[in-house]
Amino acid sequence: xxxxxxxxxxxxxxxxxxxxxxxxxxxxxxxxxxxxxxxxxxxxxxxxxxxxxxxxxxxxxxxxxxxxxxxxxxxxxxxxxxxxxxxxxxxxxxxxxxxxxxxxxxxxxxxxxxxxxxxxxxxxxxxxxxxxxxxxxxxxxxxxxxxxxxxxxxxxxxxxxxxxxxxxxxxxxxxxxxxxxxxxxxxxxxxxxxxxxxxxxxxxxxxxxxxxxxxxxxxxxxxxxxxxxxxxxxxxxxxxxxxxxx
Amino acid sequence: xxxxxxxxxxxxxxxxxxxxxxxxxxxxxxxxxxxxxxxxxxxxxxxxxxxxxxxxxxxxxxxxxxxxxxxxxxxxxxxxxxxxxxxxxxxxxxxxxxxxxxxxxxxxxxxxxxxxxxxxxxxxxxxxxxxxxxxxxxxxxxxxxxxxxxxxxxxxxxxxxxxxxxxxxxxxx
Numbered sequence: 001x002x003x004x005x006x007x008x009x010x011x012x013x014x015x016x017x018x019x020x021x022x023x024x025x026x027x028x029x030x031x032x033x034x035x036x037x038x039x040x041x042x043x044x045x046x047x048x049x050x051x052x053x054x055x056x057x058x059x060x061x062x063x064x065x066x067x068x069x070x071x072x073x074x075x076x077x078x079x080x081x082x083x084x085x086x087x088x089x090x091x092x093x094x095x096x097x098x099x100x101x102x103x104x105x106x107x108x109x110x111x112x113x114x115x116x117x118x119x120x121x122x123x124x125x126x127x128x129x130x131x132x133x134x135x136x137x138x139x140x141x142x143x144x145x146x147x148x149x150x151x152x153x154x155x156x157x158x159x160x161x162x163x164x165x166x167x168x169x170x171x172x173x174x175x176x177x178x179x180x181x182x183x184x185x186x187x188x189x190x191x192x193x194x195x196x197x198x199x200x201x202x203x204x205x206x207x208x209x210x211x212x213x214x215x216x217x218x219x220x221x222x223x224x225x226x227x228x229x230x231x232x233x234x235x236x237x238x239x240x241x242x243x244x245x246x
Numbered sequence: 247x248x249x250x251x252x253x254x255x256x257x258x259x260x261x262x263x264x265x266x267x268x269x270x271x272x273x274x275x276x277x278x279x280x281x282x283x284x285x286x287x288x289x290x291x292x293x294x295x296x297x298x299x300x301x302x303x304x305x306x307x308x309x310x311x312x313x314x315x316x317x318x319x320x321x322x323x324x325x326x327x328x329x330x331x332x333x334x335x336x337x338x339x340x341x342x343x344x345x346x347x348x349x350x351x352x353x354x355x356x357x358x359x360x361x362x363x364x365x366x367x368x369x370x371x372x373x374x375x376x377x378x379x380x381x382x383x384x385x386x387x388x389x390x391x392x393x394x395x396x397x398x399x400x401x402x403x404x405x406x407x408x409x410x411x412x413x414x415x416x417x418x419x
Contacts, residue, residue: 041375041376041377042375042376043373043374043375043376044374044375044376044378044379044380045341045369046341046369046373050373053373075257078253078257079250079253079254079257080250113339113340114339114340114341114367114369115339115341115366115367115368115369116337116338116339116340116341116342116364116365116366116367117339117364117366120281120366122281123279123280123281160257160261161264163261164261164264164265164268168268168272175272175276175279176276176279176280176281177280177281177282177284177302178281179281179282179349179366179368181368181369181370181371182370182371183371184371184372184373187371192370192371192372192373193371193372193373193374194373194374194375194378196375196378197373197374197375
């Protein structure tokens with residue numbers, strides 16, 4: 001792992017991976033959306049409304065996955081002081097916030113026709129809203145210091161503290177009674193979802209996952225290159241003033 | 247011990263302590279975090295009249311009927327141990343039907359009748375096309391899933407459904 005933590009090596013690897021990731025993302029989205037919207041059945045209870053699931057569920061999964069990525073990267077940054085881990089955590093945060101927002105909005109639009117309400121303060125919905133605020137806080141705190149390194153350190157600590165919320169979100173529907181139904185896929189006794197719906201759902205999950213990696217790598221690359229640019233400009237400026245003084 | 251290992255231990259220990267603290271707080275607050283009370287809880291520890299609470303369970307089959315021509319309906323919410331009769335006047339969600347999970351918000355009036363101000367439908371974690379539901383019912387395997395209700399899991403929101411395709415909504419509205 002330490003071998004790939006070298007920014008130069010990461011940039012070379014990212015350049016080679018990126019076109020493949022972008023192509024795979026587009027293929028997975030095209031296949032997943034076609035399958036989900038045209039080739040999967042309506043639900044026996046919910047009818048066509050069930051198709052919201054193919055956006056809502058992968059977005060919610062990725063919201064949690066992105067947070068776990070940030071927490072892990074933050075731990076690596078705090079313990080081993082890898083500069084690349086800081087960059088990864090910082091780059092993943094707006095992506096995770098986006099996934100969380102998609103899950104919240106699509107869930108709200110799903111809740112109105114099925115449950116009869118856009119929003120309730122049950123344990124699942126409330127803990128998920130807290131996740132959104134954690135993301136916003138993480139983004140803001142990382143940029144709140146003049147010294148970038150201090151901002152990243154503070155944001156990493158916030159990310160680790162907020163990681164407590166991840167199991168709370170996952171198990172909220174089992175620990176307390178909620179309006180949100182319990183887990184359909186990752187539960188004891190296997191998925192409670194018909195294969196004709198599970199396949200498009202997993203396809204969409206793969207598409208979201210690939211998109212996350214492609215976007216994460218692009219954002220990390222941009223940050224590393226702009227850091228290089230800053231250093232180069234600083235060096236040139238310093239050389240310029242040194243030249244004029246001599 | 248190097249500084250790196252020290253930092254690793256520090257982070258692991260603080261996360262464990264934080265997790266334990268969060269667990270204790272959530273455990274202490276668990277009465278406040280539940281979204282609704284089951285009919286059994288309502289019958290054994292009835293809230294005072296006029297206090298707005300949420301009641302969750304299944305709409306008992308055959309209990310749904312009109313009370314008057316102004317659109318007031320009456321139905322019974324059950325967890326298969328105890329049941330509470332509910333009066334409601336207003337818009338019902340699409341999924342509302344007999345045998346379906348439901349969460350009603352309202353209060354007991356002075357005569358002990360539960361009057362709902364809001365009705366929310368609750369669905370279970372099962373997704374399948376209508377043909378599969380019909381086939382499961384025809385082959386008798388549906389009963390296995392419906393029997394989950396009998397294990398007292400209704401209060402936990404594991405509401406099953408044994409009234410597929412028997413939507414009595416239309417006759418009410």
